[in-house]
Amino acid sequence: KLPPGPKKLPIIGNLHQLHELPPRSLSHNYGPVMLLRFGFVTVVVISSKETAEEVLKNHDIDCCSRPKTEGTRKISYNFKDIGFAPYGEEWKMMRKLSVVELFSSKKFHSFRYIREEENDLLVKKLSEAASKQSLVSLKKTLHTLVGSIVCRIAFGLNLHDCEFIDEDSIMDLVHKSELLEMTSMFSDFFPRGMGRLMDWISGQNKRLDHVFSELDTFFQNILNDHLKPVRRDAERSDIIDVMIDMMEQEKDGDSFKFTTDHLKGMISDIFIAGVSTSAFTLIWAMTELIRNPRVMRKVKDEIRTTLGDKKERITEEDLNKLHYFKLMVKEIFRLHPAAPLLLPRETMSHIKIQGYDIPQKTQILINAYAIARDPSVWKNPDEFDPDRFLDSSVDYKGVNFELLPFGSGRRICPGMAMGITLVELGLLNLLYFFDWGLPENGEAERNMKDKDSALDLVQVICH
Numbered sequence: 001k002l003p004p005g006p007k008k009l010p011i012i013g014n015l016h017q018l019h020e021l022p023p024r025s026l027s028h029n030y031g032p033v034m035l036l037r038f039g040f041v042t043v044v045v046i047s048s049k050e051t052a053e054e055v056l057k058n059h060d061i062d063c064c065s066r067p068k069t070e071g072t073r074k075i076s077y078n079f080k081d082i083g084f085a086p087y088g089e090e091w092k093m094m095r096k097l098s099v100v101e102l103f104s105s106k107k108f109h110s111f112r113y114i115r116e117e118e119n120d121l122l123v124k125k126l127s128e129a130a131s132k133q134s135l136v137s138l139k140k141t142l143h144t145l146v147g148s149i150v151c152r153i154a155f156g157l158n159l160h161d162c163e164f165i166d167e168d169s170i171m172d173l174v175h176k177s178e179l180l181e182m183t184s185m186f187s188d189f190f191p192r193g194m195g196r197l198m199d200w201i202s203g204q205n206k207r208l209d210h211v212f213s214e215l216d217t218f219f220q221n222i223l224n225d226h227l228k229p230v231r232r233d234a235e236r237s238d239i240i241d242v243m244i245d246m247m248e249q250e251k252d253g254d255s256f257k258f259t260t261d262h263l264k265g266m267i268s269d270i271f272i273a274g275v276s277t278s279a280f281t282l283i284w285a286m287t288e289l290i291r292n293p294r295v296m297r298k299v300k301d302e303i304r305t306t307l308g309d310k311k312e313r314i315t316e317e318d319l320n321k322l323h324y325f326k327l328m329v330k331e332i333f334r335l336h337p338a339a340p341l342l343l344p345r346e347t348m349s350h351i352k353i354q355g356y357d358i359p360q361k362t363q364i365l366i367n368a369y370a371i372a373r374d375p376s377v378w379k380n381p382d383e384f385d386p387d388r389f390l391d392s393s394v395d396y397k398g399v400n401f402e403l404l405p406f407g408s409g410r411r412i413c414p415g416m417a418m419g420i421t422l423v424e425l426g427l428l429n430l431l432y433f434f435d436w437g438l439p440e441n442g443e444a445e446r447n448m449k450d451k452d453s454a455l456d457l458v459q460v461i462c463h
């Protein structure tokens, strides 16, 4: 008994409907468990709170592997990373290492000064833009902010003074990594020989190689920097130094050996998973606030009343004094999850969901976007209204299945605490020190109306 889904054509299945893929379309018509077939790959899309709980809680262990695609093979260095590695010992080792060396609460607190310093720099730059009345690109500014923090924390790399990359190129690299992650190849859907031939004829593999080589050069430079006897920008030893030490100390009898691919897989994961997600959330938060003056006023009033107007610097302690501000961030995570379908899972055995048979090696997509806008769970689901959380205990940390911006279960985002702080601290600095407006031209009107596109060029005004 397979789940329902749109009609499939011979051989290609639903490939002709790839452009209609959820989150926004298709799944509404076929209920909470929908089956799609792309060539030889079976995909099940989950789009209700109950079915998400069934998959991520009751079947967590059966559904915690990841499918392999050509794009993810490249950015994960042949699945030697955390995010795209299949479930197994290697994944466990890499994930444990990242938790100890990067995400533990001790490490997290020790990086506080980096987050605060980089935000101070941002405030300085925006003050200059405000005094010149020049427009500011939210996308570029916020990618640079998050990229600088993540690269400094994880790789000891100061983007403002680096020989092999400048801060303005970060957005471009993030964009390239997203392309790699999302690009579909014929060989993802059809058996090897046939798929490869089609990719070769269409030139798709060449395009993929080209995009990847730029990212690989950046990752290799980070690695080379760590292999130098004396590092210029190093403030302390980081997760990459620890991995290099472990590689050098490994003995012949050790069953698990780190390779250069593991090192680059780790760098790739942290850069890709860390920068685009937090920057995306920040951009949408600013977009919704600028479009919704009522909420902007309420958030700003709370910030002014609580923190006063004489602060020269925002610290992370200030975040815990604010209540409505945090509800506003929660509402952003609901309306604009950075990974609307989470990362794809793959079943490791045959399971049943809602009585339907889901065979082994089926791809599972959790439609977190549709679940967070399900009208049977949320009142006025498409409205940006943080007040909905005033009397609600629903949170986004993986236990309430109607709100899953960070996923849930074994594969839940290990960088959740870092991501939340990057977003909250960045936003608080933007809102405490500045007022924001749209540029005075016709485009602003259009920007306001299109609910599906984030703002970019904005006017920043000093109080």
Ligand code: HEM
Pocket (backbone or CB within 6 Å): 082, 083, 084, 095, 150, 269, 270, 273, 274, 275, 277, 278, 281, 337, 338, 339, 342, 343, 344, 404, 405, 406, 407, 408, 409, 410, 411, 412, 413, 414, 415, 416, 418, 419, 420, 423
């Ligand atoms: C707003 C910020 C962020 C959001 C919304 C977010 C969201 C997610 C989601 C939805 C997943 C997939 C979870 C699943 O399959 O159930 C994930 C995985 C992951 N995230 Fe994040 N993330 C954020 C920030 C970060 C940061 C800052 C880092 C690291 C610096 C990070 C590192 C990772 C890694 C390594 C994985 C793969 C985990 C695994 O497969 O075991 N994330 N994230």
